[in-house]
Amino acid sequence: MALYPELDTPSVLIDLDVMEDNIARMQAVADRAGVRLRPHTKTHKSPWVAGRQAEKGASGVTVAKIGEAEVMADGGIRDILIAYPLYGEYKLRRLRPLLERVKITLSLDNAEVAEGISRLGQETGRKIPVYLEVDTGIHRLGRDPGMETVEVARDLVKLPGIDLIGLITHAGQGHDARNREELIGVARHEGRALLETAEMMRREGIETREISVGSSPTAPFVSEVPGVTEMRPGTYIYNDVMQIDAGVATQEQCAATVLVTVISRPAPDRAVVDGGSKTFSSDAPASYGHGEVGPRRHPGFGMVVGRPDLILQRLNEEHGMMGLADPSMDLKVGDRLRIIPNHVCGMINMHDEVIGVRGSLIERTIPVAGRGKIR
Numbered sequence: 001m002a003l004y005p006e007l008d009t010p011s012v013l014i015d016l017d018v019m020e021d022n023i024a025r026m027q028a029v030a031d032r033a034g035v036r037l038r039p040h041t042k043t044h045k046s047p048w049v050a051g052r053q054a055e056k057g058a059s060g061v062t063v064a065k066i067g068e069a070e071v072m073a074d075g076g077i078r079d080i081l082i083a084y085p086l087y088g089e090y091k092l093r094r095l096r097p098l099l100e101r102v103k104i105t106l107s108l109d110n111a112e113v114a115e116g117i118s119r120l121g122q123e124t125g126r127k128i129p130v131y132l133e134v135d136t137g138i139h140r141l142g143r144d145p146g147m148e149t150v151e152v153a154r155d156l157v158k159l160p161g162i163d164l165i166g167l168i169t170h171a172g173q174g175h176d177a178r179n180r181e182e183l184i185g186v187a188r189h190e191g192r193a194l195l196e197t198a199e200m201m202r203r204e205g206i207e208t209r210e211i212s213v214g215s216s217p218t219a220p221f222v223s224e225v226p227g228v229t230e231m232r233p234g235t236y237i238y239n240d241v242m243q244i245d246a247g248v249a250t251q252e253q254c255a256a257t258v259l260v261t262v263i264s265r266p267a268p269d270r271a272v273v274d275g276g277s278k279t280f281s282s283d284a285p286a287s288y289g290h291g292e293v294g295p296r297r298h299p300g301f302g303m304v305v306g307r308p309d310l311i312l313q314r315l316n317e318e319h320g321m322m323g324l325a326d327p328s329m330d331l332k333v334g335d336r337l338r339i340i341p342n343h344v345c346g347m348i349n350m351h352d353e354v355i356g357v358r359g360s361l362i363e364r365t366i367p368v369a370g371r372g373k374i375r
C-alpha cells in the first residue's frame, strides 16, 4: 500500500513519537546538568511545537527575528530570547509592543546596537536585559573571549537603558567536528571561554549572572562545564542528515521526512520525484559547515528511508533526480518515498505546514507560523 494515501505530495511528515523522544532526551540532559533549556525555534518555527518543549520543562524559546518572536508571543510563549542584534528604527518600533506583552531578552556584540536598545529602555522606563555575544570559534558575531570582549562590556555598562545580564555564544563549528573528542573539546571551550571572560569582567566590577551556550552537537556535553546557566540547541527537535554525519543523531532519531512521489522513470538509471530545491532547500552536506567534507558525509540531498540504494543526486526547483545503481531496482511511477533532509531548518522554512504522524496514522496539521519571518 502507498505510504500515507490520505496525503498529497510533497508533504513534510513529523513523526511525533520521535519528536517527543528528542524533546525528552534533551530536557533530561539539561536537568541533569542543572542548566535551563531555551530551545532555538529556528528548526520548527511553530508555537505548537514550542508548547510541547515548554510542557516538558523548557524555560522559554530562542529566536533570531522579531517576526519570529511575534509569532511565538501570539502562540502563548511568554519568555523569548531574540539572539540577534536588533539595529535601526524599524526594528525598535516593533520591539516596543513586544516588551509590553512578554519577557524579552536580547543579544548583541557592539555598542552601536546597544545604544538604540538602551534608548528604547529609557523611553519605556525599564532596562532591557541583554547578553553580550562572544566568538568561541564560529567566527560570525562577537569578539574573541577575554579582554576583547571585556572592552565591549565596559562600553555596555555605561548605557542606562540596558541590563547586561551575561555572555552568550553559539559554537556552531561543532557541526563539523570529526570525532567525539573534537566535539567535547568544542563544548568545553564554548563554556569555559565564557566563564573565564565573565570572571575577568567581575574583576573589573562588571557583575553578570548568565552564561548561555548552545548548539545541538555540543548540547549533550553541557555538564562538562559547571557554571553554564542556559543552553539553546534547536536542530535536535527533528535532527537531519547533518546531525547523523556529525555523529550526534541516528536515523531513528530523525523526526522530519519529506514524503514524495516518483513521477517519472525517464531512463534506466534515473527516477524523478516531485520535490526539488523548493521542497528540500539546496543544502548539500558539503555546502553547509565550515570544514572539510569528511568520510562520514552522506552523498546526495537527503537520505531515503529504508532505501540506502537510492541517492537523491540532483535537484531542480521542483524535480528531484534520483540515481539508481542498478536499472532493475524496484521503483516505479506512483511509488512514494520518505526522505530525511540534509538540513531540516532550511527545509521546514519552505513549508506552510507540516503533518504530525504516529506510525501510519495522521494526527494533526502543524502550522509553520514562523516560516519566512526574516525581519
Ligand SMILES: Cc1ncc(COP(=O)(O)O)c(C=O)c1O
Residues within 6 Å of the ligand: 040, 042, 062, 083, 169, 170, 172, 214, 215, 216, 217, 232, 233, 234, 235, 236
Ligand atoms: C544563536 C544560536 N543559538 C542556538 C542555535 C541552535 O544551534 P543548532 O542548530 O546546532 O541546534 C543557533 C543555530 O543557528 C544559533 O544561531
